[in-house]
Amino acid sequence: MRGFGIDLGTANTVVGTPEDGIVLNEPSLMMVRTKDPHRALAIGLDASDLVDRTPAGITPVRPIRDGVIVDLESARAFVTAVIRQATPSRRYGLRPTGVIAVPAGASPLERRALLEVGHEAGLRKVGLIPEPVAGALGCGINPLEPRTHLVVDIGGGTSEVTAICFGGVLSHRSCRIAGDDLTRAIHRYLRAEHKIIVGELTAERAKVGATATADEQSLVVEGRDAATGRARLVTLETEEIMYAVRPATTGIVQTLAACLDDLPPRAITDVMAEGILAIGGGSMLRGLPQLLEEAFGLPVKTAERPLTCVAEGATACMDHPEVVAAYSS
Numbered sequence: 001m002r003g004f005g006i007d008l009g010t011a012n013t014v015v016g017t018p019e020d021g022i023v024l025n026e027p028s029l030m031m032v033r034t035k036d037p038h039r040a041l042a043i044g045l046d047a048s049d050l051v052d053r054t055p056a057g058i059t060p061v062r063p064i065r066d067g068v069i070v071d072l073e074s075a076r077a078f079v080t081a082v083i084r085q086a087t088p089s090r091r092y093g094l095r096p097t098g099v100i101a102v103p104a105g106a107s108p109l110e111r112r113a114l115l116e117v118g119h120e121a122g123l124r125k126v127g128l129i130p131e132p133v134a135g136a137l138g139c140g141i142n143p144l145e146p147r148t149h150l151v152v153d154i155g156g157g158t159s160e161v162t163a164i165c166f167g168g169v170l171s172h173r174s175c176r177i178a179g180d181d182l183t184r185a186i187h188r189y190l191r192a193e194h195k196i197i198v199g200e201l202t203a204e205r206a207k208v209g210a211t212a213t214a215d216e217q218s219l220v221v222e223g224r225d226a227a228t229g230r231a232r233l234v235t236l237e238t239e240e241i242m243y244a245v246r247p248a249t250t251g252i253v254q255t256l257a258a259c260l261d262d263l264p265p266r267a268i269t270d271v272m273a274e275g276i277l278a279i280g281g282g283s284m285l286r287g288l289p290q291l292l293e294e295a296f297g298l299p300v301k302t303a304e305r306p307l308t309c310v311a312e313g314a315t316a317c318m319d320h321p322e323v324v325a326a327y328s329s
């Protein structure tokens, strides 16, 4: 079947096809003319290249928040441009089909809006799949088997914890604390402890840098001295980054605890045997899986490709329509 698996995230949009794998992985951002806000001038990386250098009359728009559509018209323009960019020369047919991943906690109205946008963007047939189900499928788990899988998805704006089993959701909890809050926590820590003010991009780089450095090392961060306003460099131990984000991670731990509390005993037995699957970019933060393991005494496995496994799973749904059918009822 010719079509796309689509993960519309707050931070990133990822598109895959059964033939070519991931064909687009770019920021969920578009630039529009202020006077014509529903026509995309640039999307994704091209749009983010323009951040902080946008000429007058051009505005950045983030059409997705917490995995759902903020504004129908903008989302339609964005998804249409995404599909056009992912399909140069109509390689996937004139009117391809699509499976869009949707937060497990999305309301019927939010789900309907996504379906509508998919159709209007040119997709012939649109299916929706809960993000944790797509993430599990993208990690090689069969979401239809009679066994409980607990998925923690730490995205940019939201963390979702979902227990799935045999084509249905057993328990679901979410909180508005995720990767972007971890970045803000680092920003606050640098100001409070090192008296240095950094931009959001620098705080984000420090967070991602802490993941990238394999051994216990330090990172050099550049900012402005809070007192003098002069440029200053600070050496930040990667351990400090875990310390800085700890207050923000408490909310994620509490959400996970609430989801576990709702599970029936046999489902708990499955989770104890199998552990927790962590997906989403936020799960890549160094030390976060260990922190969850210590809090619950359960093994935590981070997906091999936390940023793309949801789109990979949505793409795999093209060959497994029974998964879409089971989880859409």
Ligand SMILES: Nc1ncnc2c1ncn2[C@@H]1O[C@H](COP(=O)(O)OP(=O)(O)OP(=O)(O)O)[C@@H](O)[C@H]1O
Binding pocket: 008, 009, 010, 011, 012, 013, 065, 066, 067, 154, 155, 156, 157, 158, 159, 178, 179, 180, 183, 204, 207, 208, 211, 212, 279, 280, 281, 282, 283, 284, 285, 286, 306, 307
């Ligand atoms: N290597 C990394 N280490 C730590 N955090 C990372 C890393 N790479 C990306 N992130 C963070 O992951 C978050 C984005 O993750 P992801 O793309 O899964 O979110 P999303 O699906 O767009 O958001 P949402 O699920 O909230 O709609 C951002 O906060 C980003 O800073």
